[in-house]
Amino acid sequence: MKRRRSERYERLTHPLIREDGVLRRATWEEALDKAAEGFRRNIERHGPDAFCMLACARSTNELNYVAQKFTRVVIGNNNVDSCNRTCHAPSVAGLAAVFGSGGGTSSYEEVEHADVIVMWGSSAREAHPIFFQHVLKGIRNGARLIAVDPRRTSTAQWADLWLGINVGTDIPLANAVAREIIHAGLVNTTFVERATEGYEEFAAAVEPWTLEAAEKVTGVPADAIRELAHAYATADRAQLVWTLGITEHHNATDNVRALINLALLTGHVGRYGSGLAPLRGQNNVQGGGDMGAIPNRLPGFQDILDPEVRAKFEAAWGVPIQPRYGLNLTQMLEAMGDGRITTAYVIGENPVQSEADTLHTIKRMSMLDHLVVQDIFLTKTAQMADVVLPAAAAWCESEGTFTNSERRVQRVRKALNPPGEARDDIEIICEIARRLGHDWRYESAEEVWNELRSLSPIHRGMTYERLERLQGIQWPCYSEDTLEPPYLHGRLWETDPAKRGKPAPFAVLKHSPPVDTLTDEYPIRLTTGRRLDSYNTGVQSSGFDSPLRKGETIDLCPEDAERLGVREGEKVRITSRRASVVAPVRIDPGLRPGLAFMTFHFPDEVDTNSLTIEATCPVAGTAEYKAAAIRVEKLEPAQIR
């Protein structure tokens, strides 16, 4: 197949405003005035709830803190969210419901010392390569790797055992693993009795999931399920790692709870080497949530519904905080569609191309009265804006911090000057805040960080000086002279019930197959994901010429390709219940009959997300990107360009 160079985005170097329907160059004064005026107009007309903020999971903690503060203080609602919604919001929701905090429980280094590593719906070898180096160290140290994935990925190729699960049958598999652990007498009864609740109901609920019943639904041989159950339960230290194969489903929070159940059953949480590790997809998606750029939490992952928490922030910020959850990204888009939200401030996000069911998203966003987009590129979302504000690239043109998948807060430093007139994100938000009557001035990112530290107990001990000296600090860090262990929830192992705190609840979970059902008309299951050299909607990764990049393809197994009479490189039509696209075929023997794979890295050429379904998780709002029903058709000669 021919290698290809994709279209490149150029940096935004000056502000743009829409005039007579087209975007024209503007001065900063014009653009900032117009941005602020539009927000004011909409709030006066429809009230503060007509505004929403999309903060940037790629920008710094400091930007996310200021963005959520803008929403809560300058505007006065809780409608702030980010693309965490499209990836790991269910992990945060699931972990928070069980343990009270939404971070992965272990550290990368612990993976190197585990006996069993289960990677469930995670192709870290491609999507998180440097995390996978820690896994490889673990394997070299003698760990067994077990992969659960519909595809035999490059990650699965390193595994002792690969469970090729049918898409969307994670709960039956997890329930069968749990039942086998219970029946084999491998439950960690000490831990279950001390630290958990709801075991009896859980055990009763998984009882129907015999190995044979699960084999029928999941497609995984009973012996392999048994082996996974015994390996995980008998390991001294076991890590359970997952990525979007678990979370991009309509019942994603249940999927996460299904995995957490297994850790509770076996006591593989709260101690060194054992833990639960969701691998985050973006450089600061963990931090964005930690900073309160989500609709239900204030900075430091503190619940908005807690009156004491609100009182603390109200005292610090001098305004009342709405005592209710705001809208999440999915609900924001719905509210744009029905006119409840009329103005939006989008920082560094590209929902037009990243959300499921693209056309629907465009339609909803085009109904906004006033859209302000702050970005480093003129993305498809920015092209719809009334005001476009050129920003500095957070990771190399500004100071601040990011928080990674092991909760490590690390310093981001300015290496380059931003191009043209582009400005620092925080500076831009403060300019707009000042125009809306709030005299915000931050001298430095550190000043923002210190304000956050004064309000968030889990970040309190992290001065910039310590972050520098210790190469980052994992939260929680309660004081400037202490460090906590690298894993969370050690309290669950305490013998004193008072120190042990709230027990971790098991979840009773029902199987709910993918919403987009397979029929004769749409017989193939399409699942989506990343490739090694590309990233999300391709806005960043199209910037460099990767020798590995081959553009968008539809990956089929050799059997399906033969049945359809198509060859590698041949263009085919792919149709779902929502849209139809054309893409070339790539043959992947790691797929099984009836399973196809596409990325979403080249939306300007092949809009994969026009095929995906916007069936969302009711708890976390994440769409079911991983399971669409499609048919693949050979093109007639006349249709091939």
Add this chain to the structure above:
Amino acid sequence: MRGVPVEPPRRLVEITVDGETVRVPEGSTILDACASLGKDIPTLCYGDTLTPKNACRVCVVEVEGARTLAPACSRKAEPGMVVGTDTERVRHSRKVVLELLASSVDLSTTPRAQEWIEEYGADPDRFGPDAERLDRPAKVDNDLYVRDYDKCILCYKCVDACGEQWQNTFAIAVAGRGFDATISTEFDAPLPDSACVYCGNCIEVCPTGALSFKTEYDMRQEGTWDESRQTQVTTICSYCGVGCNVTLHVQDNRIVKVTSPHDNPVTHGNLCIKGRFGFQHVQNLPAKEA
């Protein structure tokens, strides 16, 4: 069951280096002991993130009572050891090693090579004009990095970094024998047809510049590469949530090379294709502003 396991305390070993006594934790190398005394031992094939390969012999020292010189980078300090780092025998050996390398290989981009050649009085030309040289053309077969094996001293660090010590991709190995031995992909295929995944972790450990960013290679060809005008700032990669530390080498407000700190707990000096080469998007400017 609780708590973070800590290694048992290590005993200290006392050795003498050039007449000075020094105590180092058991398991330390002579090189570690020298470093703790502030002694500057030349090294080429030694890598702080790799298992010593003992290939180049430029770090040799004299251990009292030993028949042969010992490589400081791999020889462990033993109680009572008496080490000389600057004896006549050591100086002579280093001189010959440098002469042999510099007579056959282009050391022009090897940091400190020229300084050591002068320090040890090495004369690479003494074998005469007929001394065999590698004289291989640089392999420029992709947009990301260049392999200039004319500069390769066969230290094998790239092979170890690509193989089981870090990357586990196994795209390269040693092919051929003797003077014709070379680092090669399978069947000497161009990189785009090889197993290479362009993590650049081989470039990270290459001591001679045989492996380099295409940006660096092109700038050297144009004569614009100038390390004295470069800054190095460590920040965090903007792809995925692993949080890799990337050190951006910047010249004239443009990123020209990316490395990663070797002592970093997330990366140990390793990156993937996006972290290593995916920076270009921030400096793709509109034509008139570039």
